[in-house]
Each structure stands twice: as structure tokens, then as C-alpha cells.
Amino acid sequence: MSVAEFRQSLHEIKGLIGATETDFDQLRKHQGFLLENLDEVIAFFYDILYENSGSRDVFTEGEREKREQTLRDWVVALLEGHDEDSYWRAQYLVGLAHVRRKVANRYMISIANRLKEFYLPKMIDQLGTEEGIKTFISFQRILDSGVALTVTLVDEAFKMVIEENTGWTEALMQKMQESVFVQIAKKFQTE
Numbered sequence: 001m002s003v004a005e006f007r008q009s010l011h012e013i014k015g016l017i018g019a020t021e022t023d024f025d026q027l028r029k030h031q032g033f034l035l036e037n038l039d040e041v042i043a044f045f046y047d048i049l050y051e052n053s054g055s056r057d058v059f060t061e062g063e064r065e066k067r068e069q070t071l072r073d074w075v076v077a078l079l080e081g082h083d084e085d086s087y088w089r090a091q092y093l094v095g096l097a098h099v100r101r102k103v104a105n106r107y108m109i110s111i112a113n114r115l116k117e118f119y120l121p122k123m124i125d126q127l128g129t130e131e132g133i134k135t136f137i138s139f140q141r142i143l144d145s146g147v148a149l150t151v152t153l154v155d156e157a158f159k160m161v162i163e164e165n166t167g168w169t170e171a172l173m174q175k176m177q178e179s180v181f182v183q184i185a186k187k188f189q190t191e
């Protein structure tokens, strides 16, 4: 994926999700809330990932402490973030780190959902309904844009591996996929 393609994908994602500088401003406005709840969210996040096989298997022995620190750094980066390439370029590298460690898209999407489940009631409770919902939506926009970026990278990395090792074009791969979809659909109808 070239830098230009990255920018284009990011532009599409942010446009669809509606993420803007206002969202970073809204999170900064409540940085006290985010920092006060940091230890709790980190424990919640990794307890879930470690309690479930599949996601647990991604981690190596004794890695948890390091990973807790990376999530801590990510929340702090959110508070320092701006709607310009520097924040998103860093997220591009975060996404690539997950691709490298083969974190499945379903794990990213599922845990992002849990993060939202963690924050929504707390934001409403601690910031009041109006401000809580506003802050939640901003958090959701930025989080989901990051997840969408990671999913994009997984797709792109997979395509690159095939293209570079086989010489197959994207058009050819799409054609081959169509017949695979038919096979999968048939399996679901018969099994």
C-alpha cells in the first residue's frame, strides 16, 4: 500500500465514520475522565483477550505487562491526537504491528466493541448524559477509524503477498474469489 493509497483509504474511512478534529477536542476536554479510568479499562481489555482462546494465543509468554503499557500509551496518544497525518500515520504503524502478529479482524472488532461497552455507561454516569454521549461518539469515531484502518491493512498485506509471489493481478484474484464465494455459499446450503 503506497502512502497515497493509505491517504485515500484514511480519507474514505474518516468521511464515512465522520471523524474530525472536533472529536480529538472532545476527548481532550475530558482527559481527566480518560486518565482516571485508565487502569480499569486496561485490566478489562486484557482480561477479556486473555480469557478467550484464540485471542489469548496471539500473545507470547509474559507479554501482558508490555501490552498493558502499549494500550496506556495509545489512550495518551488519543489525548494528544489531531486530525492530521501524524496521529493517523502512527495508527498505520499500530495497525501494521497487529497485522504482523496476525491479530484477526474479528478480534479487533470484538474488543473495540467491548471498549465501547466499558465506556458508554461510565461516560454517562461521570460526565452527565449529554456530555457523556457526545464524548462517547467522539471516542467511537476515532477508535473505529483505527480499527477500519487495521482491517484495510490486513486486506492490503494479504493482496501484496499474493501479488508479489505469484504475479496474479487484482482483477484475476477478484475473479477467483467469486468462484470461492459460490463454493462457500453451497457449503452453507448443504452442510
Ligand code: HEM
Pocket: 049, 054, 055, 056, 058, 059, 067, 070, 071, 073, 074, 093, 094, 097, 098, 101, 103, 107, 108, 111, 112, 147
Ligand atoms: C481496538 C483494539 C486495540 C487497540 C487500540 C490496540 C492498541 C495497540 C497498540 C497501540 C499497540 C502498540 C503498537 C506498536 O508498538 O506500534 C499494540 C500492540 C499489540 N497488540 Fe493491540 N490493540 C488492540 C487490539 C488488539 C487485539 C484484539 C490483540 C490480540 C488479540 C492485540 C494484540 C497486540 C499485540 C500482540 C501487540 C504487539 C505487536 C508487536 O509485536 O509489535 N491488540 N496494540
